[in-house]
Amino acid sequence: MAERSFAAEVQKLRLGAGDEFHGEGILAVTKALLQSGVSYVAGYQGAPISHLMDVLTDANDILRELGVRFEHSASEATAAATLAASVNYPLRGAVTFKSTVGTNVASDAIANLASGGVTGGALIIVGEDYGEGSSIMQERSHAFAMKSQVWLLDPRPNLPSIVDAVEKGFELSEASRTPVMLELRIRACHVHGSFIAKDNRRADFTLKDAIEQPRRDTERIALPPATYLHEQEKVTQRWPQALRFIQERGLNEFFAEDAQDFGIVLQGGLYNGVLRALELLGLADAFGNSRVPLYVLNVTYPLVDAEFTRFCAGKRAILIVEEGQPDFIEQAVNALLRKADVQTRVQGKDVLPMAGEYTGGVLLKGIARFVEQHAPALLEGRELPAAARPQLPAPTPKTIAIQDAASQVHGRPPSFCTGCPERPIFTAIKLIERELGPHHISCDIGCHLFSILPPFNLGATTMGYGLGWAGAAAFNTPETDKRTLAIMGDGGFWHNGLTSGVGNAVFNQSDNVLVVIDNGYSAATGGQDVLSSKADNLIRSTKHPIEKAVRGVGVDWVRTVDHTYSLERMRDALREALTTKTKGPKVIVASSECMLNKQRRIKPLTRKAIGEGRRVVRERFGVDPDTCTGDHSCIRLSGCPSLTIRDNPDPLRRDPVAAVVDSCVGCGLCGEAAHAAVLCPSFYRAEIINNPSRWDRFKQRVRERVIGFLQARIERRLAGLAA
Numbered sequence: 001m002a003e004r005s006f007a008a009e010v011q012k013l014r015l016g017a018g019d020e021f022h023g024e025g026i027l028a029v030t031k032a033l034l035q036s037g038v039s040y041v042a043g044y045q046g047a048p049i050s051h052l053m054d055v056l057t058d059a060n061d062i063l064r065e066l067g068v069r070f071e072h073s074a075s076e077a078t079a080a081a082t083l084a085a086s087v088n089y090p091l092r093g094a095v096t097f098k099s100t101v102g103t104n105v106a107s108d109a110i111a112n113l114a115s116g117g118v119t120g121g122a123l124i125i126v127g128e129d130y131g132e133g134s135s136i137m138q139e140r141s142h143a144f145a146m147k148s149q150v151w152l153l154d155p156r157p158n159l160p161s162i163v164d165a166v167e168k169g170f171e172l173s174e175a176s177r178t179p180v181m182l183e184l185r186i187r188a189c190h191v192h193g194s195f196i197a198k199d200n201r202r203a204d205f206t207l208k209d210a211i212e213q214p215r216r217d218t219e220r221i222a223l224p225p226a227t228y229l230h231e232q233e234k235v236t237q238r239w240p241q242a243l244r245f246i247q248e249r250g251l252n253e254f255f256a257e258d259a260q261d262f263g264i265v266l267q268g269g270l271y272n273g274v275l276r277a278l279e280l281l282g283l284a285d286a287f288g289n290s291r292v293p294l295y296v297l298n299v300t301y302p303l304v305d306a307e308f309t310r311f312c313a314g315k316r317a318i319l320i321v322e323e324g325q326p327d328f329i330e331q332a333v334n335a336l337l338r339k340a341d342v343q344t345r346v347q348g349k350d351v352l353p354m355a356g357e358y359t360g361g362v363l364l365k366g367i368a369r370f371v372e373q374h375a376p377a378l379l380e381g382r383e384l385p386a387a388a389r390p391q392l393p394a395p396t397p398k399t400i401a402i403q404d405a406a407s408q409v410h411g412r413p414p415s416f417c418t419g420c421p422e423r424p425i426f427t428a429i430k431l432i433e434r435e436l437g438p439h440h441i442s443c444d445i446g447c448h449l450f451s452i453l454p455p456f457n458l459g460a461t462t463m464g465y466g467l468g469w470a471g472a473a474a475f476n477t478p479e480t481d482k483r484t485l486a487i488m489g490d491g492g493f494w495h496n497g498l499t500s501g502v503g504n505a506v507f508n509q510s511d512n513v514l515v516v517i518d519n520g521y522s523a524a525t526g527g528q529d530v531l532s533s534k535a536d537n538l539i540r541s542t543k544h545p546i547e548k549a550v551r552g553v554g555v556d557w558v559r560t561v562d563h564t565y566s567l568e569r570m571r572d573a574l575r576e577a578l579t580t581k582t583k584g585p586k587v588i589v590a591s592s593e594c595m596l597n598k599q600r601r602i603k604p605l606t607r608k609a610i611g612e613g614r615r616v617v618r619e620r621f622g623v624d625p626d627t628c629t630g631d632h633s634c635i636r637l638s639g640c641p642s643l644t645i646r647d648n649p650d651p652l653r654r655d656p657v658a659a660v661v662d663s664c665v666g667c668g669l670c671g672e673a674a675h676a677a678v679l680c681p682s683f684y685r686a687e688i689i690n691n692p693s694r695w696d697r698f699k700q701r702v703r704e705r706v707i708g709f710l711q712a713r714i715e716r717r718l719a720g721l722a723a
Contacts, residue, residue, distance in 0.1 A: 004051060004526070010059040015197040021159070022194045025184070026051045028159045029125065030059060032166035037201040039091040039120070040069040042082040044495075045525040046098025047135060048186035049127035053096065054526065060539055066202050072528065072540060075495050076102035080109035083179065086120035087113070087220050089210040092170050092203065099126035099183065100139040101445075101465065105496075107144060110179065114148040115230045116220040117177040117238065120205075121170030124150070128183040128269070130324055131357030138355070140324045141183050145301040149234045151242055152301040153182045156253075156271040159193035165298065168251060176242040178234075185269050239302060246299050252307055255294040261314060262374045263293030264367070265333070266321035267300055270358055274321055277364040280385050281371065283378060291378075292371075300329060305336045312337060312344040319370045320348035323358045361387040413453040418642045419599075419667035421564045421592030422448050422517050426456045427637050427669065428570035429485070436578060439485050440475055444468030444497070446489035446524040448517050455639040459487070466496025469505055469514045476510050483578050483586075484512045490546060491522035494530050498549055505585040506554040513577045517564075518546050518591040527597045534593070550587050557586040564592040567672045595665060616690040619666035623658045627682035630655030634683070638669050658682070 006027070013031050015021050021031060029052060033041060041063070045053040056063065056070050063070050073079035079095040086093045097106065103126060113122065126141050145152035151172060155165035165182055173180040219226050246252065257263075266274050274294070278284035283291045295311045295318075297303070312318060320330040330348040337344060351373075352358065352366035368388035371378055416423045425448075433439065443449055443459035444467065452459040463471040468488040475484045488497045493516050501514065520535065522528045529535060532549075533542040547560050557580070559573045570590065577586045609616050625648065635643050635658060642664040645656040660670065670683055689696050 004054060006051070006055045006058040010055060010062065013059055013062050013200070017197065017199045019197045020194055021197045023159075023192065024051075025157070025159065025162055025189050025191045025193075026055055028163055028193075028195065029166060029184070030055050031197065032163040033094055034062070034066060034068075034200040035163075035198045036121075036167050036170050037092055037203045038068060038094055038170075039203045039205075039207055040071075040082065040085060040093045041095070042071040042073045042079045042093075043096035043125075044073050044076045044079050044098075044102060045522065045528050046102055047127060047129050047525070048189045049096050049098060049125065049184065050526040050528075051189070052125070052127075053528065057528075057539070062200075066200055067206050067208075069207060073097075076106040077109050080106035080113065080124065083109075083113050083118070083122045083124070085207075085210070086118040086122040087116060088215045088217055089120055090174075090205045091120040091207065091210060092123075093120065094123040094125060096125040097127070098129055098136075099141045100129070100144070101136050102126070103141055103144050105465070107148070110144065110150065111148045112222045113179050114150050114234075115222040115227055117230070117233070118173060118179060119177070121173040122179040123166065123169045123173065124179060124181045125166075126181055126183050127189065128185045130185070132359065133186055138324070141181060142301060142324075142328050143326075145181055146328065149238070150179045150181050151176070151299065153180060153251075153298060154268045154300045155182070155188070155298050156268045156296060157185070157188040157191050158272075159191070160195045161268070161298065162188060163195050168249060171249070172242060172245050172251070175245045176238045178238045178242060183269065187272070188269060242302060243304055246302075246304055247306065251299050252304065253294075253296040253298060254311065255288075255296065256290045257293050257295075257311065258314075259291055259293050260375060262317045262319075262370075263295060263311060263315055264319045264321060264370075265295045265308075265311070265329075266297065267323060267329075268296050268298040270321055270323060270363070271296055273358060273360055273363045274367065276360055277367045280364055281368060281379060281388065282382050283371070297329070303329065303332055303336065305340065308333060308336055309340050309342055312342050315344050317345040317347060317370075317374050319351065319367070320346060321352065321358065321363070321366075322348060325349075325355045327354070364388045414450055415453065415639055415641065416447065416450050417596050418640060418663050419595035419665035419669075420447070421519055421590075421595060421667075422451075423638055423640065424564050424567055424669050424672065425515065425517060425570060425590050426451045426458055428567050428574055429458060430456060430637060431567070431571050432574045432578065435575065439482070439578070440472065442468050442472035442484065442486040444471075444486070444488045444492045446492055446517075447519075448487050448489055451487070455636050464496070466492035466494075466498075467500060468492065469497065469501030469510075469512075472512055473504060473508070473510065475512065476508070485578075486512065486514045488514060488516050489522075489524065490516065490518045490520070490530055490532050491524060493546060493549075494532070498553065502550055502555060502585070502587065503553045509583075510585045511583050513574075513586045513588065515574075515588045515590055516546055516550075518589055519594040520591075521594050521597050523594040523596070527594065527600075546589050546591075547587075550589070555585050555587050557582050557584060558589065559587075560589040560591060562591050564590045565668055565672055567669075595667065599665065610690045613691050615693055615696075618688045618690075619668070620660070620664050620686050620688055621666060621668065621670055622660050622684050622686055623670075624682045624684060625649050625657045625659070628657040629682075630657055632658060634658055634670050640670060643670060 009027055043053055076097040079097055083093050085091050153165045153169055155161040169180040169182050275284055322329045327349050334346050351369040364387045441459045443462040445465040461471050469486040472484045472486045520533050522530050529537050529542055531544040532546045547558050550558055561569050561573050573588050642661050644659050646659040648657050
């Protein structure tokens with residue numbers, strides 16, 4: 001159950017020639033694939049292209065009508081290997097995944113694919129997850145394009161350019177017999193706009209034709225001595241063919257080429273930011289008309305020498321706007337201009353940051369510095385925006401107030417959602433560490449990685465998706481009885497963990513413990529189903545238990561906790577795993593449904609039931625302020641966002657008391673933590689009843705009278721004492 005449904009939007013994919021398409025970048029990519037006659041699509045979800053997989057899922061009926069095979073791949077490597085269908089057959093195929101972590105996983109398949117080359121167009125759509133909104137280590141896809149000699153497209157972030165890049169990407173791939181990588185930043189994925197649609201096209205040569213008419217060409221297989229020929233073919237044939245296609249089809253773009261004796265060369269994906277910076281400097285207008293020459297690299301690899309020498313002719317200097325490091329493009333441009341004996345000065349990382357996302361403010365400041373160096377007259381008499389000024393103005397009372405507030409307000413670390421079933425697992429680990437002391441804990445990619453932050457402060461390393469147990473593989477020695485813990489989610493388990501983690505532990509006779517968090521979905525990537533999901537899925541096979549898979553590769557000690565909110569069961573399972581005399585790998589499968597997906601599923605049903613007048617009971621928890629001591633161990637042990645503090649109603653006590661706010665979803669962890677940790681009895685459970693029955697109303701009246709009677713007795717006694 002993905003976090004967002006595109007069931008309504010995908011109907012736009014049926015638009016035909018001449019119709020105007022309005023929508024999001026991700027949807028435009030899908031339409032472009034269908035217009036290009038794609039035969040198969042595969043991929044693995046992850047930011048910022050998760051919604052592309054969701055769109056394809058919701059559009060599965062349309063894909064089938066066109067004979068398109070769509071797969072949710074087991075991993076990025078599986079997706080990239082799927083492009084093998086284009087090696088021997090004129091089949092157009094596309095795969096998609098998050099970069100660079102996904103490209104790392106897929107690099108072996110990409111290298112083999114690029115070595116032998118392709119017959120049909122092969123397009124790799126990567127979500128370039130670089131910058132301030134990223135959740136991964138900061139690297140770029142450019143290095144992979146260079147390493148494997150695949151061509152890299154980076155289109156301007158508007159729908160016509162993105163659609164054109166998809167269609168031209170297939171053509172470039174076929175013209176040069178080389179896979180093509182298309183990178184999309186998060187802003188490109190979610191930009192809105194319009195373009196004139198074309199008819200969807202069914203492939204002339206279909207998957208059925210390929211299956212029934214098998215072909216093979218041993219020269220396309222990456223096996224010596226063919227691999228030595230592949231390397232020569234890349235340089236002598238494919239590279240020149242790609243350069244010719246790029247030039248003849250005008251994939252790169254020139255704007256205001258002769259307007260000044262200096263210019264800017266930029267990655268296509270940064271076009272909007274650069275143009276906005278020029279507009280703020282008075283050097284462009286809102287309609288894209290620039291007073292500064294621009295050379296837009298919609299293809300960032302390979303670079304076209306002839307286009308660079310043409311753009312630099314008669315120019316004193318150019319600015320290379322290349323996000324991230326190393327500065328591959330800037331180095332290459334310096335080399336090609338020197339070889340061509342073109343003396344244009346090349347600037348880039350001297351006025352722009354070496355690393356980090358090129359946001360609007362960063363681009364504005366860097367471009368302003370470049371223009372001031374080469375044409376200060378263009379900025380004379382114009383008050384520069386604050387971000388472009390050499391020195392910031394003196395602090396104003398407003399900025400001082402913000403600084404003062406920042407010094408007093410504590411930063412709140414990212415944390416689990418309210419009611420997350422993963423939270424009690426780490427609460428249980430904290431309770432166990434009180435008994436057994438601290439343990440080395442190896443983390444994994446996924447929501448559970450929030451456990452490294454307060455209030456849990458658990459976890460030492462994370463090495464990659466599904467590599468949680470492999471990250472603790474070295475910690476095996478007969479010199480101690482103490483064991484390590486590893487954490488892995490169900491998404492990571494099916495992605496890579498079953499083999500590299502569980503299988504590796506069995507083979508090497510590990511004596512450590514793995515906790516597999518089975519929340520029913522690939523929650524960290526948007527709530528997509530996985531093999532072990534308990535939900536019904538019309539186009540995928542689900543309900544394959546993790547415990548069965550673990551036992552299948554040789555783990556004998558397995559415990560399943562099917563309700564993670566039961567802290568006692570979680571704590572007891574962890575204690576047994578860490579102290580048992582049984583040797584060998586030990587696996588705990590901790591299973592409860594992702595609360596976000598559960599709420600997406602049940603809230604519409606609840607609203608419908610209430611609207612129809614049916615009786616609906618919802619559970620919520622609260623804290624009795626008269627009982628709460630203000631110790632706040634409940635907050636330290638769970639960290640739930642619905643737990644907060646309030647002023648103590650007792651004038652004789654100063655410590656604030658705990659409180660539960662309206663965001664509570666009734667998971668019960670706070671009460672469970674209080675019970676399992678023997679903290680305090682201040683938590684209570686309440687039932688909120690919509691459309692109550694007569695029996696409900698009768699019970700409520702009885703309760704009110706009994707409670708009112710008892711309260712009146714207390715008040716009379718207090719009044720007597722006061723007298």
